[in-house]
Amino acid sequence: MTREFLRNRGLSIFPEAGRAYHIRTFEVDRELIEADVYFGETALINARSSFAFDDARLAEELEKLNVPLEHLELPYKSNYPF
DSSP, X not given: OXXXXXXXXTOOOOOTTOOOEEEEEEXXXXXXXXXXXXXXXXXXXXXXXXXXXSHHHHHHHHHHTTOOGGGOXXXXXXXXXX
16 A cells, blocks of 8 residues: 555555655644544645655655654654544
């Protein structure tokens, strides 16, 4: 599934290590956040994607976003929606 996802985005190279990071940034209308409701792709504003295929590139991409690597949390630790 990951290879197909990447091919659909114009990326055909997938390292043998099998590591791929999808870095996404987006905005969401404040009303959706305040209503504490589920939102999907169609509600995303200014959505952008980048990809990294190793830890060094991931760190570079996060640095561009001013996000320190040590601030990342595993998805199951997120409390959104509140």
